[in-house]
Amino acid sequence: MSLIRQHNALPKAEIANRTGLSAQAVTVIIKRLEEEELLVRKTPQRGRVGQPLVPFSLNSEGAFGIGLKVGRRSFDLTLIDLNGNVRATLHENFQYPSVTKLLSFLEKGIEALTLGLSDKLRERIMGVGVATPYEIWSWAEEAGAPSNILDEWRDFDFTKGIKSIINLPVYVCNDDTAACSAELSFGNPGHFNDFMYVFIGTFIGGGVVINGSLLTGTRGNAGAIGSLPQPILNKQGQLSSQQLIMQSSLYILEKMLADAGYDGKALWQSSEYWGELGPTLDDWIDKVADGLAYAALCSMAIFDFEAIVIDGAIPVSVRxxxxxxxxxxISLADTRGLSPCQIVNGTIGGKAQSIGCANLPLLVNFSQDSQNLFN
Known part of the structure; x- marks a missing residue:
């Protein structure tokens, strides 16, 4: 199924060739997946010698996933099908996240999200994926939130809270790891097997793909580039460090815009168009690029990535x-001893975290490396 997803549709002969399985084994597996309504037959490919080849693709209605994205400025509920198509979505903005707001959002949102599914299709919902910032309570000052409100998240049990509303398996991961899963499953047009993924949101973060599989890390925090300390010179000319999150995040741009007399809140109204923001935006882009170039060079030295994939809740022109x-x-840096690495666009956009967390139950049930996703 992972192979078919990557290529959209494949005939049995091609599947056998790519997997090394016998034709008989592939036939047995395909038959079972058809019976479970996870695969559908496409129009036969004619024009070759012998019998026409019949491609198989994933059945969109074979399975569904629900995603809950806990953001620092919003909540999102998303329902996707097996091909990653968004079937329904709910969104709620706020100044800062609280447990009380989340439970209220879930109570009214879960039922509304699944109204368009028949009883039969509701039985094919594989679970609820949750994408949440790592240690959300650690960033009260940067998020502009009361520390006592964010402290509530320390002891909040997502599994217990969600299962009290809908009895489905719950899978929790870092928000930008979830975004990376969306790029891996439904994007990645270059078919890169090894890449670092960057998502520019309220806070910048990332994810890692190795050998075509999502790497979550022992504690689920792989790719947390926002916490990468970057060496800087302070005003006294002394060497110190500053985390990437402090210069390459959207909340920094909001502050810069406010200082320049712009309405920084416009950033949160749309990730597709920000209007004219003048030289302040250019200054921020330069800061972001400084941080990303440093992070990319570090990652290239450690993992030898094929590509750095950059996406975010930002307009395409800005990205x-x-x-x-x-x-x-990067081209101006000393890269002796490092292999060339492509810097490319992500393809999912501002909804990558929301789609990615809805994809988690599908990955767990249908991914070739599901045992490595959650420990």
């Missing part, structure tokens, strides 16, 4: 400027 600036800064 492309960041990619160009990052690539240029």
């Amino acid at each position: 492309e400027k960041i990619i160009r600036a990052t690539a240029e800064k």
Whole structure:
């Protein structure tokens, strides 16, 4: 199923060739997946010698996943099908997240999310994936939230809270790891097997793909580039460090815009268009590119990635400027001993975290490496 997803549709002969399985084994597996309504037959491919080849693709209605994204400025509930199509979505903005707001959002949202599914299709919901920032309570000052409200998240049990509303398996992971899973499953047009994924949101974060599989890490925090300390010179000319999150995140741009007399809150209204933000935006893009170039060089030295994939809750035009600036800064660095690495666009966009967390139950049930996703 992972192979078919990657190629959209494949005939049995091609599946056998790519997997090394016998034709008989592939036939048995395909038959079972058809019976379970996870695969569908496509139009036969004619024009070759012998019998026409019949491609198989994933059945969109074979399975579904629900995703809950806990953001620092919003909650999202998303329902996707087996092919990653968004069937329904709910969104709620707020100044800062609280447990009380989340439970209220879930109470009214879960039922509304699944109204469009028949009873038969509701039985094919594989679980609820949760994407949440790592240690959300550690960033009260940066999020502009009361520390006592964020402290409530320390002891909150997502599994217990969600199962009190809908009795499904619950899978929790870092928000940007979830976004990375969306890129891996439904994007990745370059078919990269090894890449670092970057998501520019309220706080910047990332994910890691190795050998075509999502790497979550022993404690589920692989790819947390936001916490990467970057060496800087302070005003006294002394060497110190500053985490990447402090210069390459959207909340920094909001502050810069406010200082320049712009309405920084416009950033949270849409990830597709911000309007004219003047030289302040250019200054922020340069800061972001500095941080990303440093993070990319570090990761290239450790993992020898094929690509750095950059996405985020930002307009496409802004993302492309960041990619160009990052690539240029890397080209000016001393890269002796490092293999070349492509700096490319992500393909999912601002909803990557929401789609990614809804994808978690599908990955657990249908991924070739499901045992490595959650410990």
